[in-house]
Amino acid sequence: MAQNVYDQENFFKEYIQLPRQVKGLDGAPEWSALKALIPDPKGSAFLDLGCGFGWVCRWARENGATTVQGVDVSDNMLSKARGFPPDAAITYTRADLETFEIPPNTYDIVFSSLTLHYLKNLPSLILQISKSLKAGGAFMCSVEHPIFTSPRNAKFVPDSEGQTIWPLDGYLKEGPRTTNWFADGVVKQHRTISTYVTLLLQARLQLSALDEWGPTPEQIKESPQWADELKRPPFLLLKGVKAM
Amino acid sequence: MAQNVYDQENFFKEYIQLPRQVKGLDGAPEWSALKALIPDPKGSAFLDLGCGFGWVCRWARENGATTVQGVDVSDNMLSKARGFPPDAAITYTRADLETFEIPPNTYDIVFSSLTLHYLKNLPSLILQISKSLKAGGAFMCSVEHPIFTSPRNAKFVPDSEGQTIWPLDGYLKEGPRTTNWFADGVVKQHRTISTYVTLLLQARLQLSALDEWGPTPEQIKESPQWADELKRPPFLLLKGVKAM
Numbered sequence: 001m002a003q004n005v006y007d008q009e010n011f012f013k014e015y016i017q018l019p020r021q022v023k024g025l026d027g028a029p030e031w032s033a034l035k036a037l038i039p040d041p042k043g044s045a046f047l048d049l050g051c052g053f054g055w056v057c058r059w060a061r062e063n064g065a066t067t068v069q070g071v072d073v074s075d076n077m078l079s080k081a082r083g084f085p086p087d088a089a090i091t092y093t094r095a096d097l098e099t100f101e102i103p104p105n106t107y108d109i110v111f112s113s114l115t116l117h118y119l120k121n122l123p124s125l126i127l128q129i130s131k132s133l134k135a136g137g138a139f140m141c142s143v144e145h146p147i148f149t150s151p152r153n154a155k156f157v158p159d160s161e162g163q164t165i166w167p168l169d170g171y172l173k174e175g176p177r178t179t180n181w182f183a184d185g186v187v188k189q190h191r192t193i194s195t196y197v198t199l200l201l202q203a204r205l206q207l208s209a210l211d212e213w214g215p216t217p218e219q220i221k222e223s224p225q226w227a228d229e230l231k232r233p234p235f236l237l238l239k240g241v242k243a244m
Numbered sequence: 245m246a247q248n249v250y251d252q253e254n255f256f257k258e259y260i261q262l263p264r265q266v267k268g269l270d271g272a273p274e275w276s277a278l279k280a281l282i283p284d285p286k287g288s289a290f291l292d293l294g295c296g297f298g299w300v301c302r303w304a305r306e307n308g309a310t311t312v313q314g315v316d317v318s319d320n321m322l323s324k325a326r327g328f329p330p331d332a333a334i335t336y337t338r339a340d341l342e343t344f345e346i347p348p349n350t351y352d353i354v355f356s357s358l359t360l361h362y363l364k365n366l367p368s369l370i371l372q373i374s375k376s377l378k379a380g381g382a383f384m385c386s387v388e389h390p391i392f393t394s395p396r397n398a399k400f401v402p403d404s405e406g407q408t409i410w411p412l413d414g415y416l417k418e419g420p421r422t423t424n425w426f427a428d429g430v431v432k433q434h435r436t437i438s439t440y441v442t443l444l445l446q447a448r449l450q451l452s453a454l455d456e457w458g459p460t461p462e463q464i465k466e467s468p469q470w471a472d473e474l475k476r477p478p479f480l481l482l483k484g485v486k487a488m
Contacts, residue, residue, distance in 0.1 A: 147391065147412065147415065151409070152407070153403070153405075157403070157404070159397070159401070159411050159413075160401070161397075163396070163413065164413070165395070165411040165412060165413045166411075166412040166413065166415075167403050167409035167410075167411070167412075168391065168409060168410040168411075168412045168475065168476050169407065169408070169409045169410065169475040169476075170474065170475055171391065171410075171456075171474070171475060171476050171477060172456065172458040172473075172474040172475075172476075172477055173474055192456050192477075193437055193454065193456060194454050194455050194456040197451070197454040198453075198454070201451070201452065201453070206450060206451075207441070207445070207450075207451045208445065209442075209445070210437065210438050210441040210442070211438050212415075212416065212436050212437060212438040214416040229416075230414070230415070230416040230417055231412065231413040231414055231415060231416075232412050232413075232415050232416075233415060233416055233436075
C-alpha cells in the first residue's frame with residue numbers, strides 16, 4: 001500500500017489551505033503550462049490519476065470530455081471531490097496507484113498531476129498507462145522536478161557570497177527521500193529525468209514535450225518570493241503520445 | 245566567430261594531457277554509453293561535429309563507415325587529426341559551427357561530443373543537422389549537463405554537515421557562463437534539458453534516448469575520485485532519429 005499522507009488529519013488540515021486547493025486550478029502556477037499540453041478534451045474518455053479534489057476532472061467535463069474517471073488513494077480527497085454538484089459522466093474511484101489496474105485501449109487522455117513521485121512501482125504503471133491509451137492518445141504528467149527531490153536537505157541555503165543556492169547532491173542516486181512537508185516522514189521517490197523519459201520511451205510512448213517549469217516574469221512580479229524558483233525548477237512536465 | 249580556446253597555446257598544452265586525449269576513446273568514461281547509442285556505422289555516411297583529434301572519425305571508419313567527415317574550429321586539433329595515417333575516406337574540414345552549412349539529406353549518422361554547449365546559434369545548427377540526415381538517420385550528442393553548467397561557482401563546496409554539495413543556482417536562467425578551465429574566460433552556453441529536447445523535437449527528430457551519464461560502480465572502484473559525479477551528472481547524452 002502506498003503511503004497516504006492525505007488521510008492523516010494533521011497533514012490534510014494544512015494541505016487544504018494551499019492556494020491550489022483553495023483557488024483550484026488558478027492557484028496552481030504551472031497549470032497553464034500543463035493545460036497547454038493537453039489535447040482538446042471534447043468527446044474524449046479522460047483519466048486522472050491522483051485526482052485529488054477533482055479540479056481537473058471537472059475542467060475536462062466543462063471542456064467537453066464524454067467520460068471522466070478520477071482515481072485517488074485518499075478518502076479525504078475523494079469526499080471533497082464528490083461534494084461538488086454531481087455529474088453522472090464523472091466517476092471517482094478510490095484506489096492505490098501502486099496496484100491499480102487500468103483497462104487497456106480505453107482512454108484518449110491520461111493525466112496525472114504531482115502524484116507519480118510518490119510511487120515505487122512506476123515502471124509498471126507507465127506500461128499500463130500506455131496500454132490503456134487508444135492509438136494517438138496522449139499522456140501528460142507533472143512531477144516534482146528531480147533537482148527538487150534529490151537533496152538530503154531540500155532547502156535553499158546561503159553560499160559564501162550570501163546568495164541562496166540549492167544544495168544538490170545524490171542526483172544520480174535514485175530511491176526514497178523523506179521530507180517533512182506538513183507532516184513528518186512524507187516519503188517521495190527520487191528519479192532522474194533520464195529515468196522518467198526512458199520509462200515513457202520503453203512503454204512505446206513518443207516523447208512530444210518536456211518542460212522544466214519555472215514562473216514567468218509576470219508571475220514573479222505578482223509573487224516576488226517565486227524568483228528563487230528560477231534557481232532550480234520545482235516541476236517537470238512530460239507528454240508522451242501513443243503511435244497511431 | 246565562435247570562441248576557439250583550443251588554438252590558445254596555454255589552453256591546448258594542458259588540454260592534450262587529459263586522459264581522453266592521451267588514451268583516446270578509452271580515456272573518455274562516457275564513451276561506452278555514447279557508443280551504445282550509435283547505430284552500426286557499417287556502410288554509413290558519418291559526420292562528426294567538433295571532431296577534435298578525430299578519434300571518433302577513425303572509430304567510425306574502423307567499424308565500416310563508407311565516408312567520414314570531421315569538422316572542427318581548431319587548427320591545433322585538426323593538425324593532430326591529420327597526423328594519423330591518412331585515410332582517403334576521412335575528410336577533415338576546418339569550420340566554425342556557428343555558421344557551418346551542412347548539405348541536406350546526406351548523412352546516416354551525425355555525431356557531436358562535448359561541443360554544442362559552446363555554441364550560441366544552436367537552434368539553427370540542430371535544424372541543419374536534421375535536414376542533413378537521410379530518412380531513418382540518427383543524431384547523437386553529448387553535452388556538459390545543464391546541472392553542471394548552471395552555477396555561478398561551478399565547484400563542489402562543503403555544506404554545514406561537512407558533506408560536499410553542488411551549489412546549484414540559475415538553472416532556468418539560460419545564457420553564457422564563464423569558467424576558468426585551463427584558460428581564463430572560457431565561455432559556455434548554459435541551456436536547460438528542456439531546451440535541448442525541445443530543439444530536437446522542433447527539428448522533427450524523434451527523441452529515442454536521454455541519458456544523464458554518471459560513472460558505473462566499476463568505474464568508481466577504479467577511480468574513487470569519481471564518486472562525487474553521482475551527486476550531479478557531468479554529461480547529458482541525447483539521441484534523435486529522423487522519421488522514415
